Amino acid sequence: MATPAEPDTAIAGEQLDTLVMVLNLVRSGAATTRPEVGRQSGLGRTVVTQRVLQLIERGLVIDDELGPSTGGRAPRRLRFRAEAGIILAVEFGATSLAAGITNLAGRLLQHREEPWDIGAGPEASLSRVEELFDAMLAADQAYAGKLWGIGVGLPGPVEFASGKPVAPPIMPGWHSYPVRERLSTRYGVSVWVDNEVNTMALGEFRAGLGQKIRDLIYVKIGTGIGAGLISDGRLHRGAQGCAGDIGHVAIVDDSSVICRCGNVGCLEALAGGAAIARDANLAAAEGKSPALAALRAAGQSIDARDVARAAESGDLACIELLTRAGQRIGEMLATLVNFYNPSLIIIGGGVAASGERLLTAIRKAVYRRSLPLATRDLQIAFSPLDDRAGLMGAGFMVTDELFSRERLGSWIDRGSPAGERPAR
Incomplete structure (x- = not known):
């Protein structure tokens, strides 16, 4: 009995x-x-x-x-009962946004992605997110009354405790913007905001290649470069929430290499997507790359994916561009490997679509510059979840907070956290 x-x-x-x-x-x-x-x-x-x-x-x-x-x-x-509630999730990149609905186990139920300039500012950006959220919620009556929370990933430093961006280099107008308060007021649920690379790391750790691995680094190589750190099975945000911002670590002492953050010699300014596109356009203008020169002559903009396609066709200048970018990223990661000793490094982001040449260059630099013991069992691989990792991770971020000891006791007797606002 x-x-x-x-x-x-x-x-x-x-x-x-x-x-x-x-x-x-x-x-x-x-x-x-x-x-x-x-x-x-x-x-x-x-x-x-x-x-x-x-x-x-x-x-x-x-x-x-x-x-x-x-x-x-x-x-x-x-x-x-993962179906008991739903989570709204949004992930902003520098040039795109993705919005989705997950269940309480992080499974994506809906997913929409579109180009977006984060420089449009918080009012326009969040208004567009609200339009996407409203459309997705209206698409299925089964969602009515089941919204439990919202997770947001932003491409810049976020103070996790307050949910506010802090001096983000590529997000004009976003500093200290009350993202949490706006969405919480709009939808009547708890909202958590984090750096997008942290949500990607969490998505890979819980539902991707990082499952059952206690120590890993997720590296997003897009317009910028950032890292999410999982340490002993927990996401490591740091004291103020800005751990893993490797894109703004100086790797050369060259005053001519000016980063968008205002400093010089940053990794992002030398190996990020915008840097690869910049160097690719220069190679096209100087006639070093026939493939890129043809694109330039046709009036097309050139990005890292064009470089990857030309490299696969044997374009020597493009092969050199990807190899040099991968080497610089790998040398930075070697420092993290020696310091942090992860079992897995996952490479994601738009530039990761550049393919095996980039990954090979990263691997070579990491293994060459790291201690043998630190790399003995180290795996370095592309993200299998690709653009879904951030949305799934944003969903996990919300459910982990809702089911934490600090939060669960405040709502469990009601059966649902709907209407439960985050503590200020």
Whole structure:
């Protein structure tokens, strides 16, 4: 006979601690039956039964089909109800935006992407996001009343505690803009804002190549360059939320190489997408690349993907451009590898579409400049999730916050966090 649930009063203290522990084991898939929950958590059978029953009563977990028997009666599997709510997610890049809806397990239910200039400013940018969100919510009546939160990724430094961008180099007008407050007021739910590379790292860690890897670096090579750090299974944001901003680390002492941040010699100014396009246009103008010169003569703009296509066709100038960019990025990553010792480096972003030549150059530089022990088991690979990583990671960011000890107790007795605003 099942042990009855404890009285339905406000959940706090040790009861909340154990409830969060059980919920996280079930929703992560680490434990799928009550006996597994007990073994993984170290909690006694009675406490496990009580906590599971509380989660079932509140609609977060259900009993599913029977699991395999280990000699006695087959246990009933537990399943996290990922369909209980939805998360709105948006990821801004320098030249694009993607918006989507995920379930509570990070699975994308809808996804829309379009070109967008982040320099248009926060008012125009967030107005467009709201239009996309509204269209997606209206597309399926099943979403009505199920919105639990919103996750936002921005291409610049973000103070995570406040959800405000802080002096972002490529985002004029965004400094200290109240992104969280605007969207929270508009949709009546909690909102979290982070650097887009952090959400990408989280997406890869939870649903991509980084699953079950405790220490990894996600590197986005787009118009700019940034890194998201997963350390011992946790996203490392740093004291103010700006950890991993490797694009603005100086790699040369050359006053002629001026970065958009105002400093000189930054990695981004030498190996980012805008830098590759700049150097490619120069190669075309000087006649060093027949393929790029033909594009220039036809009036076409040249970007890193054009360089990649020309390199695959054997254009020597383009091969040199990609090799040099990859070498510079790899040398910077070698410093991180020696310092941080990850098991995996994932390369993503628009310039990652440049293909194997770029990846090969990065690998060679990392292995050449890093300590042998640090690279003994190191993998360096392209992102399998590509442009979905940021949206999925934004969804995970929201659910991780909602199901944290600090947040869960404030809303679980209502059954839903709708209307629960972030603490100021």
